[in-house]
Amino acid sequence: xxxxxxxxxxxxxxxxxxIQLMISYLPNIEFVTLLLIVFSLHLPLKxxxxxxIVFSTMQGLLYGFHLWTLxxxxxxxxYCVIVYVLKxxxxxxxxxxxxxxxxxxxxxxxxxxxxxxIGGVSMGKANIIAGLLFxxxxxxxNFVIATVLFDSVNKYFNRYIDNKRN
Amino acid sequence: MxxxxxxVVCALLVLGIGSYVILNITKKKTTVGDKEISVTxxxxxxxxxxxxxxxxxxxxxxxxxxxLDELVGKNAFSMEASDSGFGRYIISFNQIEGSGIGAYWMxxxxxxxxCVENGFCSLGMDMLxxxxxxxxxxxxxxxxxx
Numbered sequence: 001x002x003x004x005x006x007x008x009x010x011x012x013x014x015x016x017x018x019i020q021l022m023i024s025y026l027p028n029i030e031f032v033t034l035l036l037i038v039f040s041l042h043l044p045l046k047x048x049x050x051x052x053i054v055f056s057t058m059q060g061l062l063y064g065f066h067l068w069t070l071x072x073x074x075x076x077x078x079y080c081v082i083v084y085v086l087k088x089x090x091x092x093x094x095x096x097x098x099x100x101x102x103x104x105x106x107x108x109x110x111x112x113x114x115x116x117x118i119g120g121v122s123m124g125k126a127n128i129i130a131g132l133l134f135x136x137x138x139x140x141x142n143f144v145i146a147t148v149l150f151d152s153v154n155k156y157f158n159r160y161i162d163n164k165r166n
Numbered sequence: 167m168x169x170x171x172x173x174v175v176c177a178l179l180v181l182g183i184g185s186y187v188i189l190n191i192t193k194k195k196t197t198v199g200d201k202e203i204s205v206t207x208x209x210x211x212x213x214x215x216x217x218x219x220x221x222x223x224x225x226x227x228x229x230x231x232x233x234l235d236e237l238v239g240k241n242a243f244s245m246e247a248s249d250s251g252f253g254r255y256i257i258s259f260n261q262i263e264g265s266g267i268g269a270y271w272m273x274x275x276x277x278x279x280x281c282v283e284n285g286f287c288s289l290g291m292d293m294l295x296x297x298x299x300x301x302x303x304x305x306x307x308x309x310x311x312x
Contacts, residue, residue: 123286127288133192143173
């Protein structure tokens with residue numbers, strides 16, 4: 001890992017944190033998914049995962065390390081890997097918006113997985129059901145945000161990050 | 167541009183219809199009429215549990231949040247709550263807030279229908295239906311168990 005990579009990870013993680021905090025008053029509306037998708041499209045997988053780790057650690061420091069913050073490490077990194085695998089197919093805003101909305105819809109369910117082990121099927125199911133409405137808001141929010149902003153954010157990354165990466 | 171506008175409008179329609187369906191499916195039945203519930207408020211941050219309030223109330227409110235508001239109205243204790251968008255979130259009881267990172271006011275019940283069915287109180291206080299003889303414990307904890 002060279003200096004440029006470390007700085008890039010730090011700056012992009014900081015951008016994620018600041019943007020997350022800026023609109024944290026809106027429940028389940030976030031730009032993190034879109035930005036992570038764009039980061040993963042343009043950066044090596046290792047960098048994407050490091051950004052997820054730094055971002056999740058910042059969330060833990062801000063809100064405390066609980067199960068939900070610990071799950072951030074797993075879920076965001078998992079999303080990064082999925083984007084990396086689908087990289088060549090995500091060539092327009094429609095596909096990205098659909099993927100971002102799937103990420104949003106699935107977020108609550110993935111978050112509930114540990115509860116199946118802690119309190120059994122009933123606790124896991126209850127957690128998913130209690131979060132259904134928020135998952136819907138998350139999914140639709142991600143879709144709208146990706147639809148409106150993907151092209152411009154992606155263009156920015158094409159122009160600045162790709163040119164200056166090496 | 168037009169395609170994007172159509173996509174956004176469709177997404178918002180999905181949100182509207184989906185919210186309506188989910189709210190109707192997941193809405194819990196409430197009990198109308200008077201019911202007596204007991205409420206205990208504890209500070210579990212210290213080694214020895216500090217009981218801040220313990221008492222009962224007869225209320226016709228259908229949700230726990232309403233019953234707590236009644237208790238506050240009777241000066242049983244003071245409560246500060248903020249609307250987080252996920253429903254009301256308790257900041258303090260009797261001005262006792264979570265001291266430092268990771269301490270939160272939470273609640274549990276050993277006999278409320280929803281809490282027993284789900285293994286924990288999966289709904290916020292303004293969405294949790296109450297029944298006669300329900301017992302709720304509100305506690306301040308650093309919540310490391312979850």
